[in-house]
Amino acid sequence: MSLVEIARFSDVHEADLAAAFLESHGIRVFVTERHQTTIDPLMQRALGIRLLGAASNVEAARLLLHRAQAGEFAETDGDDLDEPTPGASVASRLLAVAAFATGGFWGTSLPRRFRPIAWQGMLLAAALLAGGVCLAALVQALFLYPP
Secondary structure, three states: OOEEEEEEEOOHHHHHHHHHHHHHOOOOEEEOOHHHHHHOOHHHHHHOEEEEEEHHHHHHHHHHHHHHHOOOOOOOOOOOOOOOOHHHHHHHHHHHHHHHHOOOOOOOOOOHHHOOOOHHHHHHHHHHHHHHHHHHHHHHHHHHOOO
16 A cells, blocks of 8 residues: 655644544544654644555545535534633733742743743842831931931
8 A cells, every 4th residue: 555645734733633534534544744843843844744645545535625624514503612701801810910920930841041030039139128228217217316
């Protein structure tokens, strides 16, 4: 059985969806370059992800993919997600800002230059500085202007 290229994709997820679609219609396909492109994502654009299948199924597979791309298999059910509550977006934004401001993104494997700024240290330093300034003002007020 010789394998022939049916389609080429620039995204591994799109290729997987197309492969699952074709498999559901009884056409056996293979996704190539999966390991190379998942190790180095820039290779997805350079190499492309290919769907290979039997030479006897190429025309049927390409026709199915073309029909799917044209929207023939789309369902008109609409979105099954409920509308968000009005306060949910405000609360989620506040939680995101609080997590960012308090360094809630710890434990990442990002290199140091890509990690978010540690706001706790800055806040602690600002609090100590403000406390020192207040203490100095109090000492100055007590000793320069005794009661």
